[in-house]
Ligand code: GTP
């Protein structure tokens with residue numbers, strides 16, 4: 061696993077300098093500084109940005125932004141690709157084990173890289189527990205269904221527990237300390253903070269060899285800050301932008317993205333299914349695989365596959381134990 065001492069410390073909010081941005085056409089030291097401060101610290105991140113987005117972020121004209129993007133793309137040789145190239149890229153998709161055989165089969169082998177997987181369900185159903193488990197299983201050897209990579213954990217509800225990670229790591233035969241050292245953890249306090257952290261996190265993807273990005277939970281801040289009908293459009297727009305950021309991380313770095321989500325348990329919802337996931341169509345379209353977890357009888361948890369591009373719906377029963385999530 062490539063690790064360099066000089067790279068910035070995520071927790072400390074340092075400014076990792078991954079590449080020399082002044083190598084790009086139209087980028088002097090000042091623009092390079094602005095790019096870096098806005099989270100554009102890799103050629104990849106610039107190459108996949110839109111001119112409008114980049115122009116607004118660093119305060120240049122869209123024409124200049126277009127030039128910078130084109131230059132980054134040239135460096136990376138990004139452009140139209142043949143179906144064969146796309147096929148090859150898809151062939152790189154890795155399925156990361158959940159550590160539960162029946163759940164793996166339900167979802168076609170594990171959670172996929174290059175896509176966003178969502179787990180939604182009511183309070184205490186086990187979403188955070190699953191997130192903890194995947195933060196461990198991602199680090200397992202490839203022949204055990206893992207990805208041998210690090211994890212980025214974005215915690216919006218302050219429910220991340222390193223002690224729990226250590227416990228699960230031991231159950232999977234991993235060294236607890238090494239496992240914890242491979243998880244890059246960020247607490248976020250507002251939706252803006254969440255957007256910013258996620259942008260900055262991009263600079264960590266390659267240096268820290270991140271294979272899984274967890275957002276637990278995806279929209280609690282968005283929901284808390286944008287209440288009422290009149291702000292709904294703004295919220296959804298912002299959420300849409302955020303989903304694109306996540307998808308970018310997933311595809312550019314061949315990483316899996318796991319997001320947790322709440323159900324609409326709002327008693328003022330008179331119509332529709334009260335167990336609907338929050339976030340509406342924007343979120344629904346953004347995620348490729350959707351799982352629903354709920355409490356069943358005698359403490360079991362039922363996990364149901366609600367959406368997949370190629371797998372049938374179905375469900376499995378699991379238990380949450382000291383050793384993590386296991387088959388019921
Ligand atoms: P919200 O974030 O509140 O929406 O809930 P959640 O779906 O994230 O629930 P979470 O994953 O936090 O699940 C909490 C449940 O997991 C608890 O009610 C416990 O039953 C169980 N749990 C958590 N840690 C342990 C543990 O160490 N041992 C056992 N046996 N159960 C645990």
Ligand code: MG
Pocket residue numbers: 187188189217219276
């Ligand atoms: Mg939770």
